[in-house]
Amino acid sequence: MLFQVKMDVHIPLDMPSDKASEIKAIEKAYSQDLQRQGKWRHIWRITGQYSNISIFDVESNEELHNILQGLPLYPYMDIQVTALNRHPSSIREDDT
Template identity: 85%
Template sequence: MLFQVRMDVNIPLDMPSEKANEIKAVEKAYSQDLQRQGKWRHIWRITGQYSNTSIFDVESNEELHTILQGLPLYPYMNMEIMPLNRHPSSIREDDT
């Protein structure tokens, strides 16, 4: 199942920078591991915002939910999740 997920990050301004940097480092390692597994297929930064849009390829809604809740920055995020289906006009065979 493919999902587009927009993540808007809102780290509290009063969070010490050392703690924020530590959380971001753990987040990066977590996301890169999911990318290597093929579950987090794409990630793009949204220009001018502390946001990204990503494509996930997971087995179920529950798996996506678990992955997203595992993000170290999850408590500081607003997310918009959109399930995706293959378009019949697509010429790509790998977008299922």
């Protein structure tokens, strides 16, 4: 199942910078592991924002939910999830 996920990050301004850096480093490792597994297929920054648009390829809604809740920055995020389906006009066979 493919999902588009928009993540807006709002780290508290009073969070110590060393703590924020530690959380970001753990988040990076977590996301890169999911990318290697093929579950986090794409990630793009949104210019001018502390946000990203990502594409996930997971087995179920619950799997995506668990992945998102496992993000170290999850407590500081606003997340919007959109389920995606293959478009019948697509010429690509590998976009499922």
